[in-house]
Amino acid sequence: MLQLSELKIAIIGLGYVGLPLAVEFGKKIPVVGFDIHQKRIDELQSGQDHTLEVSPDELKQATQLSYTTDLQQLHDCNFFIVTVPTPIDEYKQPDLTPLVKASESIAKVLKKGDIVVYESTVYPGATEEVCIPVLEKNSELVFNKDFYAGYSPERINPGDKLHRVTNILKITSGSTPEVAEYVDQVYNLIIEAGTHKATSIKVAEAAKVIENTQRDVNIALINELALIFNKMGIDTEAVLKAAGTKWNFLPFRPGLVGGHCIGVDPYYLTHKAQAIGYHPEIILAGRRLNDGMGAYVVTQLVKAMLKKRIQVEDAKVLILGLSFKENCPDIRNTRIIDIVNELKEYNANVDVYDPWVDAAEAEHEYGISPISSLENDKYDAVILAVAHEQFKEMGAEKIRALGKGAHILYDLKYVLSQAESDIRL
Secondary structure, three states: OOOHHHOOEEEEOOOOOHHHHHHHHHOOOOEEEEOOOHHHHHHHHOOOOOOOOOOHHHHHHOOOEEEEOOHHHHOOOOEEEEOOOOOEOOOOOEOOHHHHHHHHHHHOOOOOOOEEEEOOOOOOOHHHHHHHHHHHHHHOOOEOOOEEEEEOOOOOOOOOOOOOHHHOOEEEOEOOHHHHHHHHHHHOOOOOOOEEEOOOHHHHHHHHHHHHHHHHHHHHHHHHHHHHHHHHOOOHHHHHHHHOOOOOOOOOOOOOOOOOOOOOHHHHHHHHHHHOOOOOHHHHHHHHHHHOHHHHHHHHHHHHHHHOOOOOOOOEEEEEOOOOOOOOOOOOOOOHHHHHHHHHHOOOEEEEEOOOOOHHHHHHHHOOOOOOOOOOOOEEEEEEOOOOHHHHHHHHHHHHOOEEEEEEEEEOOOOOOHHHOOEEO
16 A cells, blocks of 8 residues: 555546645645646636635645646546536436546556545445446456545535535545555545544445435425415514524525535435335435425515516516525526526516626526626516625615515525515525
């Protein structure tokens, strides 16, 4: 087994997960950050990170970190960490294409004694059933004889400046007991919060996928309660605040469930469950309910507009926020798009405003061109969809000013009080 002093790490994928990891390792040992997008490499070499996960000062501190799109620059590396996306396709099935392509690339530079660790979220068994065969086939090396593997699930929370890669406890695992110990030692070089060494790669994979599945099911329960309380004319937030006075009540809130984790990971688990002959009922029920919240929001909005005799067809609707969460530019799997698409079914004219989001990325991903500034007295309805600090600072009066004399203000995120908005989720 390699000595830690001989360690040279390659990080494959420099997004929200890979870059913070590369920077932390790059402060202590040689690291090559690899990404297939030259634009991303150019940006990082200029000392900037558009995801805002790493500051320019932090990038400067990673003195042993270099960036490249050239696979040949990884030849001297002996410890590969894969942090590529694992999305779902249009049929809500796992799309392992990025993971397979990353494995094919690594196989071209893989040598005897090397270790490949996957951080991308997958279903239990995927590392050994999908990735390892790709490495073996394309490298002509033998698993657990010539090269080894591990799995250490990412726990990055985009936009969170409190919970960072170094202070979040890290799960580690390896393909043999010796490799598991080595992988654990490697991560302990940077993880101040410590590590938990799982008993197998499959256990580590399963632990990751249920973290977000549990959150998804809990949010689905609260969303269903919100639907019930809305029908009863009861303020959901008031109920949750009252229930929250009990010490063991879990503080979940209703809302749209998007992003790269909670809205995606459960489908990886259900895919595997169905493949082995089990139909998961609670998990899929939660997914269906959460996936339907965008349509529910629009239904509520349309009813409120009609009650005020505001014509829905050709109405001007403003959505404040596009990213999947507050104070973050990440638009991956944002469910705000469900609201946009549903409103277009009513032939409404929709403007989206989000000061955090890159307009070119929004256009590329969703065909949306966010507006760059706000105008008063323009909208028949305003949906406060994301709780960005900028929107909180505006307050009810300034947000109301965006609407026409008769308009509807729908607060999805409880930014305003019940009295200040017309509808809340």
